Amino acid sequence: xxxxxxxxKDNIGSLTLNNPARRNALSLxxxxxxxxxxxxxxxLRIPVVIIRAEKNARVWSAGHDITQLPQVHHDPLAxxxxxxxxxxxxxxxxxxxxxxxxxxxxxxxxxxxxxCDLAIGDETAAFAITPVKMGLPYNxxxxxxxxxxxxxxxxxxxxxxxxxxxAERAYHxxxxxxxxxxxxxEQFTFDLARVIAANSPLAVxxxxxxxxxxxxxxxxxxxxxxRIQALRRKVYNSHxxxxxxxxxxxxxxxxxxxx
Numbered sequence: 001x002x003x004x005x006x007x008x009k010d011n012i013g014s015l016t017l018n019n020p021a022r023r024n025a026l027s028l029x030x031x032x033x034x035x036x037x038x039x040x041x042x043x044l045r046i047p048v049v050i051i052r053a054e055k056n057a058r059v060w061s062a063g064h065d066i067t068q069l070p071q072v073h074h075d076p077l078a079x080x081x082x083x084x085x086x087x088x089x090x091x092x093x094x095x096x097x098x099x100x101x102x103x104x105x106x107x108x109x110x111x112x113x114x115x116c117d118l119a120i121g122d123e124t125a126a127f128a129i130t131p132v133k134m135g136l137p138y139n140x141x142x143x144x145x146x147x148x149x150x151x152x153x154x155x156x157x158x159x160x161x162x163x164x165x166x167a168e169r170a171y172h173x174x175x176x177x178x179x180x181x182x183x184x185x186e187q188f189t190f191d192l193a194r195v196i197a198a199n200s201p202l203a204v205x206x207x208x209x210x211x212x213x214x215x216x217x218x219x220x221x222x223x224x225x226x227r228i229q230a231l232r233r234k235v236y237n238s239h240x241x242x243x244x245x246x247x248x249x250x251x252x253x254x255x256x257x258x259x
Contacts, residue, residue: 003030006037012193013037013046017053023062024053026108030065031082038089047201048193049093051116052100056182063107063130066248076236077139083108084141087115091212094205096196100189101125102182104164111142114149117208119175120189122182126164127175133162135244135256137235140228148215150174 005016015037017024024030034051041049053060064083069076077084090097090112099116103124110127113119129146131138138159146155150173158165171179180188196204235241240256247254 002033003027004033004037006040008041008044008046010190010194011047011197012190013041013044013049015049015051017051017061020054020057020059022065023059024057024109025062025065026083026086026112027065028068028082031086034086035082035089038086038093042094045201047095047197047204049095049097050100050189050193051090051097051112052189053103055102055186057103058124060101060103060105060125061109061112063105063109066134066245069136069245074236075232076136076241077142084139087112087141087145090115092209094208095201096193096204096208098189098193100185101176102185104128106130108142110158111145114145114175118177118192120178120180120185120192121167121170121176122180122185123167124182125167125170125176125179127158127170128162128164129158130162132159133244133254134248135235135238135240135242135254137232137241139232144216144218 001018003017003019005014005018007014007016015034017030019025019027019030038049064076096118097116099113099119101113101119101121104126105113106128107130110129113127129138143155143159146158149155150158154173165173165175167176167179170176178188178192239259240254243254243256
């Protein structure tokens with residue numbers, strides 16, 4: 001069974017997360033299928049892609065597949081990991097990518113949603129970014145996704161608390177472009193996709209690339225980059241990261257030591 005169901009209708013591509021048994025966790029395999037599907041859509045010159053879960057899903061995605069995270073001494077969010085590659089493919093896709101969100105969104109899946117160009121959610125949508133619950137050192141590119149979407153203050157609150165942001169607040173924060181009832185969200189999202197698809201695909205792709213370049217135009221010195229990497233190593237080599245993974249596997253509350 002595919003972990004991503006890929007469809008094209010009326011020149012609109014849709015990618016449906018298709019692993020409800022694992023709450024659509026962003027496993028290595030699912031992310032690889034997403035990257036392959038985006039490459040196929042790119043070859044077909046599909047101007048708009050919608051990423052969604054099954055209709056009326058209670059969980060859009062549970063985020064990282066914790067069972068696949070590397071243990072201590074290894075970067076859990078390396079540049080060449082399948083999830084990071086999938087996110088970059090969304091950013092670099094030469095057309096609009098829309099997240100259609102029903103249900104709760106956790107951890108790295110919230111990063112996936114804010115990495116998409118637009119996000120449409122219904123009243124059941126909620127977003128939590130949860131690395132601090134796992135002792136997980138989030139990467140700089142992921143943090144920038146949130147700063148660019150909601151600003152530094154809101155991003156800090158989301159990361160520091162790891163608490164879910166419910167649909168109405170997510171709309172006011174700018175995580176969601178539109179908050180639509182569950183009965184209407186599918187029609188609304190595909191109508192919006194058709195509006196975008198009717199415009200010049202070349203102009204949309206070039207303007208999207210300009211947005212990406214300008215959003216990433218944050219100069220950083222080699223020294224600052226090395227400091228960020230050193231800070232992250234301190235976390236993924238720590239007791240807290242080892243304990244966070246172990247506690248998750250044992251289905252208990254972690255006993256963090258701050259070391």
